Amino acid sequence: MSPEPRLLEVRKNVLKQNDIVARALRDRFHREGTSAISLVSSPGAGKTTLLEKALTLLQPHYRVAALVGDLATENDARRLARSGAPVKQITTGTLCHLDAGMVERALEDWDVGKLDLLFVENVGNLVCPASYDLGEDLRLVLLSVTEGEDKPLKYPTIFNSADVAVITKIDLAAAVEFDEHSVQANIQAVRPGMRVVQVSARTGEGMDTFLRFMIEQAARLQKGVCADTGAL
Amino acid sequence: MSPEPRLLEVRKNVLKQNDIVARALRDRFHREGTSAISLVSSPGAGKTTLLEKALTLLQPHYRVAALVGDLATENDARRLARSGAPVKQITTGTLCHLDAGMVERALEDWDVGKLDLLFVENVGNLVCPASYDLGEDLRLVLLSVTEGEDKPLKYPTIFNSADVAVITKIDLAAAVEFDEHSVQANIQAVRPGMRVVQVSARTGEGMDTFLRFMIEQAARLQKGVCADTGAL
Numbered sequence: 001m002s003p004e005p006r007l008l009e010v011r012k013n014v015l016k017q018n019d020i021v022a023r024a025l026r027d028r029f030h031r032e033g034t035s036a037i038s039l040v041s042s043p044g045a046g047k048t049t050l051l052e053k054a055l056t057l058l059q060p061h062y063r064v065a066a067l068v069g070d071l072a073t074e075n076d077a078r079r080l081a082r083s084g085a086p087v088k089q090i091t092t093g094t095l096c097h098l099d100a101g102m103v104e105r106a107l108e109d110w111d112v113g114k115l116d117l118l119f120v121e122n123v124g125n126l127v128c129p130a131s132y133d134l135g136e137d138l139r140l141v142l143l144s145v146t147e148g149e150d151k152p153l154k155y156p157t158i159f160n161s162a163d164v165a166v167i168t169k170i171d172l173a174a175a176v177e178f179d180e181h182s183v184q185a186n187i188q189a190v191r192p193g194m195r196v197v198q199v200s201a202r203t204g205e206g207m208d209t210f211l212r213f214m215i216e217q218a219a220r221l222q223k224g225v226c227a228d229t230g231a232l
Numbered sequence: 233m234s235p236e237p238r239l240l241e242v243r244k245n246v247l248k249q250n251d252i253v254a255r256a257l258r259d260r261f262h263r264e265g266t267s268a269i270s271l272v273s274s275p276g277a278g279k280t281t282l283l284e285k286a287l288t289l290l291q292p293h294y295r296v297a298a299l300v301g302d303l304a305t306e307n308d309a310r311r312l313a314r315s316g317a318p319v320k321q322i323t324t325g326t327l328c329h330l331d332a333g334m335v336e337r338a339l340e341d342w343d344v345g346k347l348d349l350l351f352v353e354n355v356g357n358l359v360c361p362a363s364y365d366l367g368e369d370l371r372l373v374l375l376s377v378t379e380g381e382d383k384p385l386k387y388p389t390i391f392n393s394a395d396v397a398v399i400t401k402i403d404l405a406a407a408v409e410f411d412e413h414s415v416q417a418n419i420q421a422v423r424p425g426m427r428v429v430q431v432s433a434r435t436g437e438g439m440d441t442f443l444r445f446m447i448e449q450a451a452r453l454q455k456g457v458c459a460d461t462g463a464l
Contacts, residue, residue, distance in 0.1 A: 042274045042276060042356065043274040043358050043380075043383055043386070044274060044376070044378060044379025044380050044383060045276075071359065071386060071389070072385060072386055072387075072388055073385050073386050075382050075385065094359070094362075094363075094389060095359075096328065096357070096360055123359070124274065124358065124386070125328070125357060125358070126275050126356065126357070127303065127327075127328035127355070127360065128359065130326075131326075144276070146376065146378040146401070147276025148275075148276045150305065150307050151276060153304065153305050153307065154275070154302050154303060154304055154305050154307070155275065155303060155304075156303070157303070157326060169378070172378070172404070172407060172408070175404060175407050176404070
């Protein structure tokens with residue numbers, strides 16, 4: 001059972017410039033049958049590692065691509081490009097988040113209609129990205145086991161702006177005495193009913209469930225993407 | 233050899249309201265002989281754990297206190313208060329950083345002159361806090377071994393605004409295959425000559441060096457704080 005897209009629901013403010021662009025992007029993704037999925041988290045929570053693994057596993061079977069935001073460096077684009085998927089870096093300078101205009105400009109020379117799944121990795125930040133709709137269908141908020149269980153309570157807005165929580169680096173759970181019960185309770189306190197997925201990109205644990213979820217997401221847009229994930 | 237305070241050096245912009253308040257705070261700290269030390273990092277890098285340990289170890293020998301910033305919750309203030317030191321939480325709502333005015337207001341009913349060391353833990357964020365001078369003498373930027381070695385390159389501004397880099401959670405270094413050489417090179421690339429301290433608040437490794445550095449810092453303000461750290 002997928003949660004309903006949350007971004008549409010929580011945005012009650014007047015449409016600002018970003019929202020207008022984001023809405024146009026979302027319409028375009030829907031029209032083209034492309035599922036856009038964004039990732040937010042604090043720096044170092046493992047967005048790029050998870051995404052590199054996901055792109056590598058999906059790329060032989062689906063048409064996938066990624067945009068990746070950072071203040072500086074092209075490091076992440078280089079890492080993601082190892083998957084073989086098309087990747088583009090967006091550098092934001094001193095800005096702590098992507099906005100819809102940056103996504104739109106990055107897509108100018110791409111044929112979005114040829115993509116099943118477009119991933120957008122935001123700048124590592126648990127605050128600023130919360131307010132910027134990027135036109136995505138699904139926003140994943142990542143939380144690594146090393147960060148502490150109370151992050152959802154401390155950064156409620158970003159958890160509220162997201163659709164799914166992904167707990168990363170679960171191979172380190174024992175080493176850091178990760179309290180799964182506590183983090184689950186904190187997520188549900190902030191965003192009741194939120195779906196939570198646990199993964200380790202390093203050991204591969206939980207990757208099946210994570211990928212299946214991404215593909216189901218793409219299948220919902222009915223573009224001939226088969227929800228049968230047996231191919232993976 | 234301590235580095236010269238960097239905040240004074242890099243700020244070449246016109247003094248804005250924050251800078252005026254920060255300058256007044258800094259003058260006040262100097263006049264009162266209080267060493268103000270701020271901590272910045274991404275969420276979950278271990279600021280609160282390190283600070284709780286430091287306060288607990290320093291509190292019997294020095295007059296220490298802490299302010300701690302978060303968007304929401306009083307969790308960190310509660311954790312830090314276990315040290316026995318005076319602690320006050322600043323909640324910022326949706327703001328991704330403290331500013332000098334928040335620090336000033338939090339200190340309204342405290343006698344700053346009775347403190348040797350005042351710690352200010354900023355909101356967990358590697359972007360926004362970089363631009364806000366809090367009147368501190370020393371800014372520590374924390375980076376945990378689990379976050380990835382390239383963070384200094386990706387968030388150069390905050391590393392540049394800080395005086396000392398503190399590598400945290402070194403007890404997990406082997407588990408995450410932490411590449412010390414690489415992170416040192418990346419820090420020096422962004423901020424040549426930056427002092428780097430390594431600690432594990434959990435095992436206590438490196439805490440001596442870290443505390444000695446804090447006390448030397450306080451001693452520089454010549455308030456009768458003895459730089460001899462034998463008491464600890």
